[in-house]
Amino acid sequence: MNARGENISLLYIEDEAIVRENMLEFLNRRFDKVWVAENGAEGLETYRKKAPDIVLTDIRMPVMGGLEMARAILEFDDKAIIIVTSAHNESNYLLEAIEMGVNNYLLKPLEWNKVDATLQRCIERVLKTRNARDLENLQTEEAFHYTITSLARAAEANDEDNGNHILRVGEYSAAICRSIGFPKQLVDTIVLQSQLHDVGKIHVAPEILKKPGKLTNEEMELVREHTVFGARIIGSHPRLETAKSIALHHHEHWDGTGYPYGLAMIEIPVVARIVAIADVYDALRNQRIYKTGFDHDTACSIILEGDGRTEPSHFDPFLLEAFKKIERELEAIYGRLATVK
Template sequence: MEKIYKILCVDDEDFNLDLLETILSPLGYELLTAQSGKAALETLTARHVDLVLLDINMPEMDGYEVCGKIKSDPQTRHIPVIMITSLDSRDNKLRSIEAGADEFLGKPLDQSELLLRVKNILAARDYEDTFTYLIHALARTSEANDMDTGNHILRVGEYSAIIARELGMPEKFIETIRLQATLHDMGKVHIPSHILKKDGRLNESEMEEVKKHSAFGAMIIGDHPRLAFGKRIALSHHEKWDGTGYPTGLKGEEIPLEARIVAIADCYDALRNSRIYKPRYDHWAACKVITEGDGRLQPEHFDPQILAIFKRIEPMFAALYDKLKDAPTVNGNPLH
């Protein structure tokens, strides 16, 4: 059965919405409409949307603000946005790009150009959706032997993206680390489940076995160029800034930047989660362990610049943890 794409058209003028419907509906697209930024965001919360066509010039909340909100929300940032405006200037295009827009169209609309942009952006989205799905499916296999949930791997990706943005990294880096940080513990699928689920602390030989998961993860991910980022994360996210980590004892900037970012994101979320042998830490206790140490974990283990960023933005970590918190369980089963 052929997929029916849902396109949200956002414009405060009826004429423009009618025009878009006249152009797009005959080609099988399902159109949703909103006449304000607030209504658009409510629609995105309630409905599945494949593409947003967004007018810039609207009262109360303009298109730049709406686009920024779409792209800053983990639940909607994947939805492509085409900005539409009669203000066809370089500054408006730059502001659209800065807000996160994927494309920019000027008014009056050229029907052929609109249809071509819509077709191309939806085709690209389908490809990226498939790639993202496969990455998450691969990442979820690491849960088979472990206590962590899918929300753990998603939270680590989101924390990492926040840090990367604070570091001023390019958008491509930010989006790549958001997705491929989920592969960080891929190698745990090779670690015996009785070790990962042991009721108590691991002995020395068991700990050495667990440490192999970094190399196993890199081996599983393999050598495809589009997964090189994730492979570096899987291999090196347990390396420490002071050289005391594993698997190879890399030190300082020898450790790939993406692995240094994921290291602190993973530690924070691990502290927030309960284990058979330890209770979950609240936000402030987790921050104290990371910034002051607890005997096993020390501030010297982290890149000083990334640690400074963590100290500055830790309230964002708390908010994200609460937003993507795991559902309560009894004996491993979710409560309904």
């Protein structure tokens, strides 16, 4: 069975034109992409630029030999898959290749069935490495999601009667994002990372968060600091930039009356503007120890018309229009997640 490397690339280095042309015809039938170099120096440069999956090289060449090139490649990538070709009377070169970690070699004159078998082994190794890398990436991504969710749940420990607030806010935000045409990848990011919007409440005492009566000015300042604390907890990792932006700015108001910095209009990151509407809608719907919950229509009326505390001027007008168009979808989300523990 002929070796076939779909989506696998190969770099071939050979200085003799006739040998190179014959081999190239053979390789092009088996690999989607084949790069060619005439000496080790060209091969090394091509490897660094293209990062092929497999390298097939002669040993004795001008400018730079195959073994010198292989050594440089292995210093750059110790898992590189390299095949060397050598004449029968060059066994000392083969021993040197084996010592440096090259364990695929072919003797000249080349026999096509042996070339094919060696290439097949290398292809299988490439695929096995890719599968292992894909599994590792999947496990890393799952751990990333788990960590975010766990951290969000830890923040809720100070505020248990919030129910599934973090989940609902994520779903509301996703619905708004889809309605304004955000790409799926960004929607998925916001759904996940919006769960950390209140993570800074870890620093706020439970007795303040659950206080039945009106908060003092000092207590209100402590509550408002949860935005800054949240951003500090999340940190500056690029993967969590969305989460940090949401945590820090989701209490800013379009008209500049919000906190912590009194930002206005497009100074507020759009992801935070989206979560702001979702967060307020859920806060209005949800019953707390210090307030009753409103029905859907009342919550929408407060957001769209105002009640003296919450005003439509607090929200991005474009996003308010999107909210109006999908408000029944938000009602369905609340109903679906309201009693899930």
